Amino acid sequence: MPIAREIVAGGDADFMTVPHLTATGSQVEIGRAYAEQARRVFDWTPVRADPVKARARRAWFARHWPQHLARMRGAAEVLGVDLEADEVYLDGLTGIPNGAACSASYYPPAVTVDGRPVLGRNYDFFTTSETDLFALMSGGPVPGGDERPIASRPHVLTSVPDDGPATTLITMSELDCCYEGVNEHGLAVALLMNDVDNVTDPPEPSPQVGLTTTQVPRFLLDTCATAHEAHEALLGAKQYDEGVPVHYLIGDRSGDAFVWERGRGGDEHAVRADRGALCVTNHFVHRHGDPADLPEDNAESLLTYRRYRRLSELSSGPDLSASLMRDALDAVGLDATADVAWPMRTLWRTVFDLESATMTTRFYLGDAPDGTSRFSPELEFAVPVSVPR
Template identity: 70%
Template sequence: MSVTTETIAGWGTDFMTVHHVTASGSQADIGRALALRARLAYGWTPAPADRATARARRAWFARHWPQHLERMRGAGRALGVDIEADEVHLDGLTGVPTGSACSAGYYPPATTLDGRPFLGRNYDFFTTSATALFALVSGSPAPDGDEPPMSSRPHVLTCAPDDGPATTLITMNELDGCMEGINEHGLAVALLLADVESTSAPDVAGPQVGLSSTQLPRFLLDTCASAAQAVDALLGAKQYDLGAPLHYLVADRSGDAFVWERGPGGDEHVVRSDGGALCVTNHPLRRHRDPADLPADNPETALTYQRYRTISERSQGTDLSGERMREALDAVQVDSTTDTPYPLRTLWRTVFDLERTTMATRFYLGDAPDGTPRHSPEREFAVPVPHLR
């Protein structure tokens, strides 16, 4: 087993500090390392569990996602907890509050100058603490105290297990799920808020049997090598939301890509690429895909339609590239001048090269005096090559 931790962005008074954790060994070894890191970084402790639910979750993971179950087993060993007792949940599950905004796109090989596929995304989220955000949304008085912003301690995780595909991913505030990532097969996944116009409050019932919102990308990276396999896996998987509903851009190095969405009644939708670039923001793509025929934005939509129109228009043709992806993402970043009632920023911008299985990311460090965002230098992370592990 090998574990290293490195600070890769942020220092002093910067908005965020980003750590890169690299772990190799068995899945249980990796789970143990991530549990210890979560306890150190976030003060994580296992949540009490209903025994029947915990037992059913273990059985589901054993059948469909054994890699995660083994990491839970390793977390239990790190804390001296018997996973078979079913007294606590040995994975950390949190929701993504309503109001976040993200933009993403995929360029298949047929559309790029060098024939390499790229997936890019802006991760847009709140710059407040969870308590301050609740006060803002509910109209309550602003809280006292120095609770850190929810998004101020993200991690890049590079995992090279003995018994599964290597992965490189980014997670905002939990180490057993991810916001986006890529595996050694060149499969990449990114999650985004699915419906900013939804007015119904999400049910938050705690961990359930199946995949939570932020576990779903990690599940695909652990178990699939292609977009086609990912469709089959999702159609066969039990899923639930913890917080606002999300949708997912999934793509592989061959040129196959889709957006996975679920309706309020649990109906499932695979919105496939038509051979060109596939873009997505924060409205259901199955309802509004044509950039020329979009509803008007309002204060609650976080400019999802405007961002979708812009990134789609910038992603046309057969002369696309990683740099064109960066330019399109920068054109829709959220900063202090963006017209939204919430304290949102583009917290990081990521571009995946699916052929080379790399992830290049820059992070938000705060606003300059003139209000423009400050970023860390872009840094590239490679998925470990199987024969070199």
């Protein structure tokens, strides 16, 4: 199995180090590569499983997402365990801490100057370690120390399987999941938190049958070619949260796009723009989608309404472009000067060209003396065409 690893951004002197892992071959071989990388970088080990639940999860994946089950088999081979014994969970389900703030938008080809559809996002997240973040959220003193920040080792993953579409994606820590990505068909997905509309405490992280929040984007990229197919797949897929609720921006090269949201009672919403750009930040768009009629931000909202209003204003013209999208995302990004109570930064900014199935990203490296952020150069990652089947 050909596999390539390289560091594409950052290093020991920067906030983050970003590896790019490219794997080709069967899904089992790709899963083996992910497990080896997870052990190498994150010291990953599986957790003990409830055998009944683990068996039910395997059955669900076999029916609905066989690519993921095959990659779990590759992880089992790395560990030397029997997948069918159902003794451990062989995928990384760790949940997401409360409070991330992200912004994203989609421009259909009908409103771009070159007729190319683009989808872009800021990934805004904490700059602290897991221990320090827990202390902050608990209202106690921050211990400090040498523990690495949670988001200091994101990965770019390119997969070229022999039994499905090729994909390029970014994940913060779980190598079998996805925070945003694009496949060879020109379908792109971005995950965003929705802490504002969460009215209950998050459950204890525990793998369930179906898809957890960070698996949904990877599931769609593995199994769908269009936004229409993604909508149907989401309607038919069992989904659950392991932390704060999330929602997703999903778009394709034809001009079709929607925001997928699951409400408090489990009701599901696919929100489409009547025309023009489709924007999303960290609140329910199906409840507050009109930029002219938004609630006021508070300390907990992480400027979601302000960012949504501004992003919508900057994306309202008829002559949009990838360049304008970059400017709009920069205008709502978070750096040391942002008026938020938490230690957060825009950790990367990504723009997808869905016509060419390319992903262009720059990564946060640290703060400049003036409070602005230092970023890597923009890096372009193309999605290879998968092996003919």
